[in-house]
Amino acid sequence: MRRGWIHVVRAALVAGLLVGGVSAAGAATPAQPAAKVGVATSTPLTEAVKSARFINQDGVSETLGSLKGKTVFLVPFLTLCGDTCPFTTGNLLQLQSALNAAKAKDVEVVAIDVDPYRDTVARLKAYAHLIGANFQLWTEAGATSTPYLTLKDLEKKNAIGQGDVNKNLTVIEKFLGWTVQVVPQDVPPPNDWLAPHDQLTYDINHSDGFWVINPQQTVRFASGDLPAFTGTLSKVLSAFMGYKSNIYKDPVYKGGWTPAEAIQAIAWVRGSSL
Numbered sequence: 001m002r003r004g005w006i007h008v009v010r011a012a013l014v015a016g017l018l019v020g021g022v023s024a025a026g027a028a029t030p031a032q033p034a035a036k037v038g039v040a041t042s043t044p045l046t047e048a049v050k051s052a053r054f055i056n057q058d059g060v061s062e063t064l065g066s067l068k069g070k071t072v073f074l075v076p077f078l079t080l081c082g083d084t085c086p087f088t089t090g091n092l093l094q095l096q097s098a099l100n101a102a103k104a105k106d107v108e109v110v111a112i113d114v115d116p117y118r119d120t121v122a123r124l125k126a127y128a129h130l131i132g133a134n135f136q137l138w139t140e141a142g143a144t145s146t147p148y149l150t151l152k153d154l155e156k157k158n159a160i161g162q163g164d165v166n167k168n169l170t171v172i173e174k175f176l177g178w179t180v181q182v183v184p185q186d187v188p189p190p191n192d193w194l195a196p197h198d199q200l201t202y203d204i205n206h207s208d209g210f211w212v213i214n215p216q217q218t219v220r221f222a223s224g225d226l227p228a229f230t231g232t233l234s235k236v237l238s239a240f241m242g243y244k245s246n247i248y249k250d251p252v253y254k255g256g257w258t259p260a261e262a263i264q265a266i267a268w269v270r271g272s273s274l
Contacts, residue, residue, distance in 0.1 A: 030267035037261045038209070038223030045217045049175045052168040054112065054138035057124040062138055064213070071107045071270045072213040073262060076178055076206050077137075078115035079127040082190055084208055086237040087229035087252050089131055094231065094259040096135040099266075102274035106215070107266055109135035112172060114180045114206045116140040117147050117164045126194055130234050140166040147182045147202050154184050161202060176219070181205040193240040210262060212269045220269045228256035 032040060050065030064072065075092065077085040089111065096109050113119045116139050124137045149161035161182030173180055185203050192198045209224040228251040238246035251258075267273050 029271060030264065030273050032268050033221070033223075033261055033264045036255075037225065037257055037265065038221055041219055041222055043219040045213065045219070046175060048171050050217065052171045053141035054168065055121050055141050057121065057128040057133065057137045059121050059125075061141065062136070065217070067108050067110075067213075068217050069106070069215050071215055071266055073107065073109045073266055074211045074213065075111050076114050076180075076208070077111040078113055078204055078206070079119050079123055079194075080115060080192065080200060081204070082186075082241050084226060084253075086131075086233055086241060087227045087248075088208070089133070090229045090231060090233050091227045091257070091259050091262065092135050093131065093133070095262050098259060098263055099274065100134065104266075104274050106270070107274075111135065111137050112169075113137070113139040114169065114178070115164060115204050116144040116166045116169060123194060130193075130236055140168040142166060142168060144169075149182065149184055149202060156184075159184050160205075164202075164204070176207075176211060176222075178207040179205065180207070190240065190242075193236050210257065210265070212265050214269050221265045223257050223261075223265070226253035226256040228253050228258050 045064060051063055054062045056062050073095070075088055077088055079085075092109055092111060099107050099109070113124070119139045121139060124139055127133070128137055144166040145163045147161060147164035149159060153159035153161055161184070164180075164182050169180070172178065181204065183203050183205050185200050189199045189201070192200060207224065208226050209222065211219055211223075212221040214220045230248055230251050233246045233248070235246045263274060
């Protein structure tokens, strides 16, 4: 299975960060999420990040720059992740439902793909249909190199392969500090949920967590936690991950980020409650 990487330097949490207060108009401002959830930051998007090109599950071209004026909640994912991403997208479904209920049209939830070689627009569309996605799934536009592992790599316990490189993904990786690596599949390898007779030939190690970008296009909050999911997932994805049931009454990745904490981070970044 893909092994998640927690990537947030909590030492970046400095004294004096706002934890709630009163605005000039006298209205209470949302409290900053607890340090266990993530850290505050103030990192403007570069022009390269703003212009990196993506395509969503409907085949529409997208850029982060085009979302200026909105608060953006961003996560990394891939459709063939066998242990974490289905729970991440499960949390996103709950988050987007809460945003819809609050009529928060100024917030955009986006999952950016880290396996663009396999995750074509057609696969994103199939995944979106499978989970009933109510948020955006983006894969990278342009050419992606073929992923591969040598026979020597396959003999190593923690082997790292090469390829599955796309310049648009690379820009995001470097800016946000994401780790994305091609690694060997488990033995025996799982079969593709979309093509049940096809065994997977490689896996992807990648960072977990979420990032929140303010309307002025500055990253204001970052979390490296795994998703603490409770609820119901697609039966197909639960079976793909090896679970007997698709109903999770106890939190998966207990202590990780929840939809409620995501909403708090969004509210803190936008400066007003939903």
